Amino acid sequence: MPKLPIFTDKEIISLLEQNGFLFSRQKGSHKIFRKNGFPPISVPCHGRVLKKGLTARILKDSGIDYST
Secondary structure (H helix, E strand, O other), X not given: OOOOOOOEHHHHHHHHHHOOOEEEEEEOOEEEEEOOOOOOEEEEOOOXXXXXXXXXXXXXXXXXXXXX
16 A cells, blocks of 8 residues: 655645535535535645644545555
C-alpha cells in the first residue's frame, strides 16, 4: 500500500474542486463541500498540514483514489 501524501487544507480544497465538489457553506473555520451522490465533506481551514487520519477520511468519503 502506498504512503498517504501530506496535504495542507488549501491542497485538499483544490483537489476536491478538481473532482467536482462545490463549496456549499462555511461554519467557523470549517468549509463544507458538496457533490451529488456523496456525503458533505468538511475541511478544517486552520492554515496547517492535515493529519493522516483526517486526510484519509476526506479522500475515502469523496471517492478520490490518490495513489502516487
